[in-house]
Amino acid sequence: MTSSPKSRRRVLVGISAIAAASLGVGVVAGSRITSPEDAAAKTAPPSASQITVPAEKKALSSKVVGRGDASFDGAVNIRVETSGLKTPAIVTGKVPAVGATITEGKALLEITGRPVIALAGTLPMYRSLSPGSKGPDVLQLEQTLDRLGFDPGKVDEEYDGDTARAVERLYEAAGYDAPAPDEGLQQAVDGAKKNVDGLKKALRQAQVQLKQAKAAKAKDLTVQQGAVDDAEANLADGRQALNEAEFKAGTPLPVSEIVYVKTLPRRVDKVNVERGGTVNGVVMSASGASLVVTLKVDVQTAEHLKAGMPATLTLGDGSTVAAKVRRMTRNGDNYDVVVAPNKLTAKQIEQLRDANVRVSIPVKSTTGKVLAVPIAAVSSGSDGGARVEVLRNGKIELVPVKVGLSADGYAQVTPTGDATLTEGDQVVVGR
Template sequence: MSRARSRTLLAVGGSAVIALGAGIYAGTRITSPADAVARTAAPEASEVTVPVELRTLNSEVVTRGDVTSAGAVDITPETGGLEMPPIVTGQVPEVGAEIAEGAALLEIVGRPLIALAGELPMYRSLRPGMSGPDVEQLELTLERLGLDPGEVDDEYTGATGNAVAELFERIGYEPPEPDPQAEQELDAANDQVDQAEDAVEDAEDALDAAGDAPGQDGAPVDEDALQDALDDARDRLDDAEAARDEAAVAAGTPLPAAEVVFVPSLPRRVDEVSVRRGGEVDGAVMSVSGASLVVTANVDDADHERLAVDQPVTIEVPTGEEVPGTITAIEEATGDEATGWDVTVTPGELTPEQAEALRGANVRITVPIESTDGDVLAVPLAALTAGPGGESRVEVMRDGVAELVEVAVGLTAEGYAEVSAVEGTLAEGDLVVVGDGGEDDASGG
């Protein structure tokens, strides 16, 4: 065989091998229509299962609320009775200051404006001899402050005035001056007592002298007449002393309306001050709100049914801490577009830092409703189905075979239900069906 023919055969053979390889590769890339459909079809449906868990379940209401100070009040002194312009002379508080009961809020023309707790406003000046519900409120307040107003009733007595005087002295001010006319009447009553005492003394001297010497012209002295004169003098003294005591009460320490302001509760926080030292009072001088904070949340009817006054809650402080609180009021929401129920929560004891962080914040509130006693068997709510008689069941997969197990359902919370087997067995780790892997699951990812 010639060398040329050998080269030809090798070339032909190589081409054939290449063609065979190309045909095999092409064959692996060709797909029939039936194969294409089979490869893109959804997988055969299969059950989606999750294991039965041991967990503690907690049922709770979680909502959010706004933190505000309790009941803001504008302080407006009664200055109509002053004889001079109501100039602020001192004691101007700073915003954020706390006002305690019995303390001076402000000083006007050198006199204090004292804060006291009470529902009735100071609508008139009070003085001994007056009576009314505002007097009773004053006496209750004085007694609460450790001052002695005498018997707590609706009568302003001398003891009431003495307690008022002590209230002013306690904060470093002279007590209010008594009514000038009442002082004049007291002075006159004291003069009458002095005169009556002199008359008694003279009558006593005359009676004593009658037994020591004979009467005029030697006639016996009429001691009976002298005794009658002494008795009359003593009666006049009793009357004068009674009038003096009454005048003394009337001249006791009064309580000017310009020097006291009643607010519903104390202590309170100063939110705004609208006067300055040297300025003139014209209307409200400051706005004060309760030093205590409250949280107001709104819940729907379903959550309202689960809540009650005095329930404990947890409040999340913006700093990340949690503080306890208590539901103190539940009222139907009012207003043009109001819906649901307004729930008032009062925080427990707060540190100054916590109070400052809460003030004006919107916070998370958690109200625990019910809890299991430790860990219990629990399944997702989606695992529960209803039997023909309304009984609750779960479907348990055992070695690829589904078994229906009737269960008793306890607490449901956090998307889970507490369960225990009524018939059959159920244990931690058992796989329960919560759905299937049909077209919906496949298409939904």
């Protein structure tokens, strides 16, 4: 049976379609058949590549960083010795408010109408002083008067006339009359003055009698001359007694009118008295007028710190304040490091008050910018020396280096020998 051309075309199209379908199946099937070698190649991890960063020029600073509590420096309790008063110790004025500043040479309180003047010193006022007093408390007083510019004369352990006059100037500067001597001492001065006046009169009379005897051309003037000599000697003794009486009646310093505080100025933290009340024990508590921050460090860390080192305080809003290490005090197994801000605004004082803040104290630093790489880039060679790996032109070079200061994750490095390492060189920090 002979097929028509149209029928043959349909058959060929069908065969072509079947062939194409078979080819597609073969391609798909072939793509799913993988040799063991190809499978291993596809599942193996990729070749390791280096992680590099550029060497940099930067200043490095090694720091002690911690957190500290802010407070007003050196709280103390202030007491007034009132045992020398002849009347009840009634507070009559000058009661300070909390937050007020106690200034050296000024009255911090008034008791029975008299001032209690604050002075800086370590030895407490334990007795009244007056001309003739001697001891270390007199020396402290004269040192203080001299420092304040009141000229106590020779600074020693003796309260003399110069000391008394300097005390007068102290009271005058504070705005008060100087203390008066005991009534008995003033009466002694008055009596000595009258005695001197009488002795002067007696001398004049003796001198007149001697003159008259000479005018009468008396042959023996022994009696008249003797009377003049005795009168002169008596007057000299009287004047000496007056000088001693005036010396003893010089300006005293009552124990109840001076309070020594270790350092001044200070801030009043608490007031325990009120006007009209009676002084009994601590009259007020005061701390340093300036805020400080105290942080605790261990003994090993303390070995790297000393007073005078610069520091930085970070406030709650992220701003920073320049400061210095004021002192370090052993406290059990640790050290208390007291850091004082250089200068504070009113806003910063409020931010610091009773706050816990970050403290940073540089203990070592480079002089300007140095060549530095991440610490992770530094490794040890077989000879024990330090080295860094540098990627140059697709190859790794080992560059021996000398390592300097390490800080903030970076190390100062200097290439040794003929090796070169410059800013921008790519150093390997990982793979």
